[in-house]
Amino acid sequence: MRNRITALFDIDYPIIQAGMVWASGWRLASAVSNAGGLGIIGAGSMYPDVLREHIQKCKQATERPFAVNVPMLYPDIEKLMDIIIDQGVKIVFTSAGNPKTWISYLKENGITVVHVVSSVAFALKAEAAGVDAVVAEGFEAGGHNGRDETTTLVLIPSVKEQVNIPLIAAGGIGTGEAMLAAMVLGADAVQIGSRFVASVEASSHPLFKEKVVQAKEGDTQLTLKELAPVRLLKNKFYEDVQNAYANGYTPEQLKQLLGRARAKKGMFEGDLVEGELEIGQVSALIHEIKPAAEILNEILADFKNAVDRVGDLRRF
Known part of the structure; x- marks a missing residue:
């Protein structure tokens, strides 16, 4: 499944695990990356030294690419960024704020930068600031999302219409059918959070x-x-x-x-x-706690089955 996102991150499948606070530690990130997606360590709930430990353990657990998510409102963000550079992290997702302050610094150090947005306006600002891709997160999402309450079904085609950089859909996506729907609407990949919360490797209680x-x-x-x-x-x-x-x-x-x-x-x-x-x-569609790799493979299988079913609709 090669496209702009799999090429950008050097991953097998266009599935990104969200960097959720209190859930996305090194165990989950490495499990998703080993399964062919992009795992993300959620730095928003970590002290700097804890983040360093998670990055080091993730590098030991996988040889595949992984990322770190950094909320722009984090009080010690300078320390987090220094650790990310020092530890050789190659992909950073920024969220909850304006990424412009850090983009040049990160890109000068060879890091691919992705920003999470909740509106077309923020997507355009992120593109103008120089990010490599955006995650457009709809109203259905569990994390911090937009005050306008724009649903994923509306947000994805709206952003696709306005930006030229790769687009990752998020919010309400936890199945292969939803993944296909997002990609039909113009997304190059999907970011999935809630489904991975209910995984064996998630650090949530x-x-x-x-x-x-x-x-x-x-x-x-x-x-x-x-x-x-x-x-x-x-x-x-x-x-x-x-x-x-x-x-x-x-x-x-x-x-x-x-x-x-x-x-x-x-x-x-x-x-x-x-x-x-x-x-x-x-969460209403999540019925079982499973290993992250099994979740990813299940989503891929359902995606392929959904593609076949859509093919059957051509007769209409």
């Missing part, structure tokens, strides 16, 4: 993984737009947030409610009551 598997349609909701839009599984913390809105909380009060390490409490430590549980709408 087993209780959180089980909660994801149990999720049904309507069990997630996009909220906290005043801070950074995030999709949460409904639990006590989510209800606390809704009560805060009903009581007219200001953004500063919402920030105090969120507090520190709320996401770690939920997704990494397994507190399903008071923790923040980030996951996408596609």
Whole structure:
């Protein structure tokens, strides 16, 4: 499956595992890369020394390309970037902010740069800044996504119409059928997060993984737009947030409610009551925790079957 993205990253399949906080450590990234996709270490939930350790262990676990995701809002971003350069990482995904400050530095060090966007406007800015590709992430996604709530079905063709660099689709993609749909709409590849949360190698807590598997349609909701839009599984913390809105909380009060390490409490430590549980709408289609390689191969098989079914539709 050679195209612009597989050539850019030197991978076998146009499947990228998202760099999710508290889930995307070296075990998951190396497993996906070894299976022919692109694994990503999520630096957003790591101290600099922890990131260094994960990069080193990932290099020991795979000889295939892998990437690091760096949120632009990370407080010690300079330290993360220095570690990435020092450790010889060749691909960096940036998110949650403006990548322009770091693009020249990264590219001068031979690094391929990809930025995650939630709108056509941000995609155009990223292209103008010099990124090598963009991830366009729709409203269905579990991570921090756009305030405009543009769905993947609309966002992908809209971005494709405006940009010339390779396009990776994200948000609501967890099956081979969804992968095919995204590529028909103009994507060169897909980035998948939630499905890999429910993998054996994900560093997220087993209780959180089980909660994801149990999720049904309507069990997630996009909220906290005043801070950074995030999709949460409904639990006590989510209800606390809704009560805060009903009581007219200001953004500063919402920030105090969120507090520190709320996401770690939920997704990494397994507190399903008071923790923040980030996951996408596609969780309703996830029914089993499996090894990452098995997930990737299942998506590829379903993709190929979907291609055959679409071929049968030509008679119409």
